[in-house]
Amino acid sequence: VIDIGKLYAQTGMFTYDPGFTSTASTESKITYIDGDQGVLLYRGYPIDELAEHGDFLETCYLLLYGDLPNASQKAEFDYRVTRHTMVHEQMSRFFNGFRRDAHPMSIMVACVGALAAFYHDSIDINDPLQRQIASIRMIAKMPTIAAMAYKYSIGQPFVYPKNDLDYCSNFLRMCFSVPAEEYKVNPVLARALDRIFILHADHEQNASTSTVRLAGSSGANPFGCIAAGIACLWGPAHGGANEAALKMLGEIGRVENIPKFVARAKDKNDPFRLMGFGHRVYKNYDPRAKIMQKTAHEVLTELGIKDDPLLEVAVELERIALHDSYFIEKKLYPNIDFYSGITLKAMGFPVAMFTVLFAVARTVGWIAQWKEMIDDPDQKIGRPRQLYTGSPFRDYTSIGDR
Numbered sequence: 001v002i003d004i005g006k007l008y009a010q011t012g013m014f015t016y017d018p019g020f021t022s023t024a025s026t027e028s029k030i031t032y033i034d035g036d037q038g039v040l041l042y043r044g045y046p047i048d049e050l051a052e053h054g055d056f057l058e059t060c061y062l063l064l065y066g067d068l069p070n071a072s073q074k075a076e077f078d079y080r081v082t083r084h085t086m087v088h089e090q091m092s093r094f095f096n097g098f099r100r101d102a103h104p105m106s107i108m109v110a111c112v113g114a115l116a117a118f119y120h121d122s123i124d125i126n127d128p129l130q131r132q133i134a135s136i137r138m139i140a141k142m143p144t145i146a147a148m149a150y151k152y153s154i155g156q157p158f159v160y161p162k163n164d165l166d167y168c169s170n171f172l173r174m175c176f177s178v179p180a181e182e183y184k185v186n187p188v189l190a191r192a193l194d195r196i197f198i199l200h201a202d203h204e205q206n207a208s209t210s211t212v213r214l215a216g217s218s219g220a221n222p223f224g225c226i227a228a229g230i231a232c233l234w235g236p237a238h239g240g241a242n243e244a245a246l247k248m249l250g251e252i253g254r255v256e257n258i259p260k261f262v263a264r265a266k267d268k269n270d271p272f273r274l275m276g277f278g279h280r281v282y283k284n285y286d287p288r289a290k291i292m293q294k295t296a297h298e299v300l301t302e303l304g305i306k307d308d309p310l311l312e313v314a315v316e317l318e319r320i321a322l323h324d325s326y327f328i329e330k331k332l333y334p335n336i337d338f339y340s341g342i343t344l345k346a347m348g349f350p351v352a353m354f355t356v357l358f359a360v361a362r363t364v365g366w367i368a369q370w371k372e373m374i375d376d377p378d379q380k381i382g383r384p385r386q387l388y389t390g391s392p393f394r395d396y397t398s399i400g401d402r
């Protein structure tokens with residue numbers, strides 16, 4: 001019989017940390033989170049200042065290169081992203097192979113991975129210039145692919161990028177413009193989407209980012225690594241949580257029903273949880289949630305959606321929970337997902353697109369982390385260990401003797 005304790009003693013120090021709750025897998029200079037204080041910094045800048053004063057492409061530049069761009073750097077970066085928004089025409093035919101009712105995230109996984117086949121000139125990860133080009137290509141093409149996935153799902157023709165528009169205006173137009181009518185981008189909605197993208201751009205070593213790093217640690221091409229990140233993000237415990245929060249607000253339905261649901265959330269024998277509350281890292285108010293709440297109000301006001309029952313329920317639920325001893329003691333505050341579903345729904349996005357939008361925004365974070373890893377001379381292939389709990393040694397028995 002194998003002595004597992006002895007085996008691990010022979011291999012040196014060994015830690016068992018399911019879910020990596022206390023093991024740092026890497027050093028990073030990109031994003032800082034202080035969950036107790038409710039602080040989120042990108043390259044040292046507080047998220048609320050970036051969301052208030054900056055724009056998404058500026059944030060992309062910051063995450064990728066470490067500093068905010070000056071005016072000419074910004075203009076050049078915007079220009080480069082804009083020049084790469086088109087996808088190969090052959091790719092538009094690729095879409096026809098999917099069922100119309102396919103989940104858009106499945107299309108995203110496939111099409112982003114397939115970029116490696118269309119742009120195989122930029123899969124040489126050892127060439128810094130090719131790494132740059134691949135990064136710009138992905139940031140530029142993600143909205144185009146996402147909008148194509150949406151248009152395909154509703155049976156409408158694809159809308160090509162219009163490059164005199166800013167990043168989010170262009171995306172809204174590609175999603176919502178139809179040939180029969182002239183589409184005018186609403187600047188309030190474009191600004192709100194831009195802010196939502198800033199809030200989702202990076203969040204240090206979350207599950208999808210760790211997936212991208214792990215995939216990239218083998219030297220895999222960047223498009224394949226980002227496709228792996230998209231697949232991970234799709235899970236309901238990660239990118240799918242805003243959908244769950246929206247569904248729950250719909251189930252609560254009216255302010256009068258809130259106490260019943262709060263009581264259920266507190267009942268140890270009931271598996272029900274208040275969706276959009278609590279976070280593995282934030283044990284204080286998620287700083288992104290505050291900005292998201294403000295954005296939700298702005299979007300609903302702009303669209304003339306007065307007295308939206310979902311928003312009314314959300315605001316009151318938040319008020320009640322923040323004064324309830326159960327939530328106070330357990331440090332359960334609204335997270336970013338609490339208000340984002342309401343906002344995206346009001347903007348006209350179907351629920352299936354929520355996680356796709358998250359993927360579009362998070363792409364820059366994935367790429368920045370991937371680049372940081374490739375640039376690190378000490379980086380090793382990711383290879384977690386395991387604590388073996390299976391059968392001890394045994395001899396093979398022929399099938400007739402089993």
Ligand code: ACO
Nearest residue numbers: 237238241265273274275276277278279280330332335337
């Ligand atoms: N409603 C009611 N009780 C809750 C909630 C909630 N939303 N979240 C946690 N609790 C309680 C748990 O029952 C547990 O109670 P106990 O100590 O009596 O057993 C305690 O708070 C700690 O909960 P854990 O699950 O251990 O906390 P963890 O940090 O692992 O989980 C998580 C964080 C998964 C986000 C959790 O708060 C949750 O399930 N929230 C609802 C889902 C959600 O909103 N997810 C989005 C996360 S944000 C993002 O992914 C971008």
